[in-house]
Structure formats: C-alpha cells, structure tokens
Amino acid sequence: QQALSLGGMNAKFEFIPYPNYTRCISELKKGRVDILATDMWEDQFDNTVYKTSPFINKGEFEKGIYACDYSELLKKTPNLSDLIQHVPIVGMSWELDRKTLRRMGNKIIQTAPTYPLIFEMLARKRADYTILEFPKDINSSYLNTCGLQLVKGVKIKFPYSRHFMISKKRKRGKKIYEA
Numbered sequence: 001q002q003a004l005s006l007g008g009m010n011a012k013f014e015f016i017p018y019p020n021y022t023r024c025i026s027e028l029k030k031g032r033v034d035i036l037a038t039d040m041w042e043d044q045f046d047n048t049v050y051k052t053s054p055f056i057n058k059g060e061f062e063k064g065i066y067a068c069d070y071s072e073l074l075k076k077t078p079n080l081s082d083l084i085q086h087v088p089i090v091g092m093s094w095e096l097d098r099k100t101l102r103r104m105g106n107k108i109i110q111t112a113p114t115y116p117l118i119f120e121m122l123a124r125k126r127a128d129y130t131i132l133e134f135p136k137d138i139n140s141s142y143l144n145t146c147g148l149q150l151v152k153g154v155k156i157k158f159p160y161s162r163h164f165m166i167s168k169k170r171k172r173g174k175k176i177y178e179a
Contacts, residue, residue, distance in 0.1 A: 007179030022093045031169025035176055039162040041096050050177035054161040061158040067129040068122050069147030077153035089118050089127030119145045
C-alpha cells in the first residue's frame with residue numbers, strides 16, 4: 001500500500017485469504033486478484049503477471065536458523081559443515097529455500113505442508129532445524145511446541161531478489177504496475 005501511495009495511487013484494499021503460498025500465486029495468475037499482499041521470489045514470475053523492480057535485491061534477504069531447545073546446534077555457533085550434518089525442514093512450497101539448502105550442501109531436506117507440521121516434526125525429532133524470516137515471534141503456540149530458539153550467530157542469505165507480483169489479467173493490473 002505504501003509503494004502504491006508513493007507511486008501516486010490511492011488504493012483501497014480488500015484482502016482475500018488463501019490457505020497457502022502456492023494457492024495465492026495461482027489465484028493471481030488466473031486473474032482472480034490484482035496484487036499479492038507480499039513480495040515474491042524472482043523465479044515465480046511468468047508472462048501472465050507484471051514484475052516490479054526489486055523490493056529486495058539479490059543477497060539482501062536473510063533467514064535465521066531455528067532449532068528446538070534440546071538441539072546440539074544451540075550449544076555453539078555452528079559452521080556450514082555442522083549445519084549440513086543436520087536435517088533441515090521447510091514448507092513443501094518453499095522451493096528457493098530447498099534450492100538454497102542444497103547449494104549449501106544439504107543432501108536430505110524434509111518438507112511439511114503447513115507451519116504447524118514443520119514444528120511438530122521438529123518436536124518429534126524428524127528434522128533438526130528450520131529456516132525462518134527475522135524476526136519471528138517464537139512464543140506463538142504452534143511455534144513453541146519444542147521450545148524453538150534462534151541459533152545465534154548464523155544466518156542464511158538468499159542469492160535471489162524479491163518483487164511485487166501483479167496480474168496482467170485484471171482491469172487495474174497495468175495501472176497498479178505503473179504506480
């Protein structure tokens with residue numbers, strides 16, 4: 001909303017919730033919504049949508065590493081070889097997270113369809129850590145199933161940019177893009 005305002009467009013929003021990231025993108029590409037309420041990874045774009053200039057440049061997006069309170073990863077500041085000896089878990093639709101973890105050297109990466117299942121699998125020791133955006137409110141009920149904590153001194157930088165995605169199929173799409 002701030003970006004559109006700076007671009008000279010006084011927009012009023014009606015927010016439509018969808019159950020997951022993949023569905024949000026699908027609905028926008030089908031022309032059912034004008035713009036997504038969040039920025040998207042550069043590789044999510046195709047010719048059915050407008051792609052703004054980067055909101056976050058390549059290498060500026062960072063995530064923290066979070067583990068359960070019993071994890072060895074919390075005992076010291078782990079290095080890359082420590083991290084790749086442990087199994088991460090991310091959302092099923094988090095393709096660039098998996099790609100980044102593979103580039104780091106991880107051979108096994110667990111996935112889960114929802115946030116609550118990510119943390120349940122961590123609590124059941126089916127994975128060792130997850131990666132989440134900063135800051136994360138780890139006191140919320142579903143995050144705190146295993147005493148989730150930030151692994152201090154380590155973060156992951158993503159070598160990709162993020163942009164706003166606007167539907168070309170919507171009547172206001174081009175005007176929103178230009179703003």
